[in-house]
Structures are given as C-alpha cells and as structure tokens.
Amino acid sequence: xxxxxxxxxxxxxxxxxxxxxxxxxxxxxxxxxxxxxxxxxxxxxxxxxxxxxxxxxxxxxxxxxxxxxxxxxxxxxxxxxxxxxxxxxxxxxxxxxxxxxxxxxxxxxxxxxxxx
Numbered sequence: 001x002x003x004x005x006x007x008x009x010x011x012x013x014x015x016x017x018x019x020x021x022x023x024x025x026x027x028x029x030x031x032x033x034x035x036x037x038x039x040x041x042x043x044x045x046x047x048x049x050x051x052x053x054x055x056x057x058x059x060x061x062x063x064x065x066x067x068x069x070x071x072x073x074x075x076x077x078x079x080x081x082x083x084x085x086x087x088x089x090x091x092x093x094x095x096x097x098x099x100x101x102x103x104x105x106x107x108x109x110x111x112x113x114x115x116x
Contacts, residue, residue, distance in 0.1 A: 051075035
C-alpha cells in the first residue's frame with residue numbers, strides 16, 4: 001500500500017459494521033454515530049465481523065475514497081469491541097494495515113539534552 005503522506009488523523013470504529021455498506025454509508029456512520037466530519041480529510045477505519053477485513057474512507061478534497069483490504073492467513077489486531085471510536089497515530093495505522101499489533105507501537109521518549 002502507498003501510505004498516506006501528510007498529517008492525517010486516523011480513527012478506528014471499534015464496533016464491527018455491516019460490510020455491505022459503501023463509502024456513503026460508512027461516511028454516514030462517522031457523521032451520525034461518532035459526530036465526526038467525514039469530509040475533514042481524516043481517515044476512518046472500519047472492521048468487519050470477521051477480523052480479517054477492513055474498510056477505510058477518506059475525503060481527498062475532490063471525492064470520497066474507499067479502500068478495502070482482506071488480509072490472508074491471519075487477522076488484524078483490533079481494539080476490544082465497544083461503542084465509539086479510537087484515535088490512533090500514523091505509525092499505529094501502518095502497523096494495523098500490515099497486520100501487526102498496533103497497540104505495541106508507541107512514540108519514542110526523547111529527553112532534552114543537557115548543557116555540557
């Protein structure tokens with residue numbers, strides 16, 4: 001996959017959605033259930049009941065884009081099923097999309113250098 005460049009916000013819907021929905025239906029979920037703007041340029045990630053599939057919706061300024069991925073021979077690492085949405089960073093998104101445990105990806109703590 002060509003990973004998105006730029007400063008995107010990433011949101012995961014933690015509850016599975018009906019995978020018969022297309023981009024308009026998923027955008028409606030983002031707007032009505034999560035009270036987020038699907039036309040803000042953020043990337044909304046949805047899971048199916050089967051843990052091996054995801055759909056993403058993003059507005060690129062000219063139209064909605066829908067990405068569908070089925071991972072072969074394994075399952076995606078998802079948050080616990082609950083109502084609501086979870087915000088993740090770009091590194092966590094990249095790990096999720098590759099089928100890795102995105103929850104183990106954290107920002108490196110860099111301490112401020114001292115004067116010598």
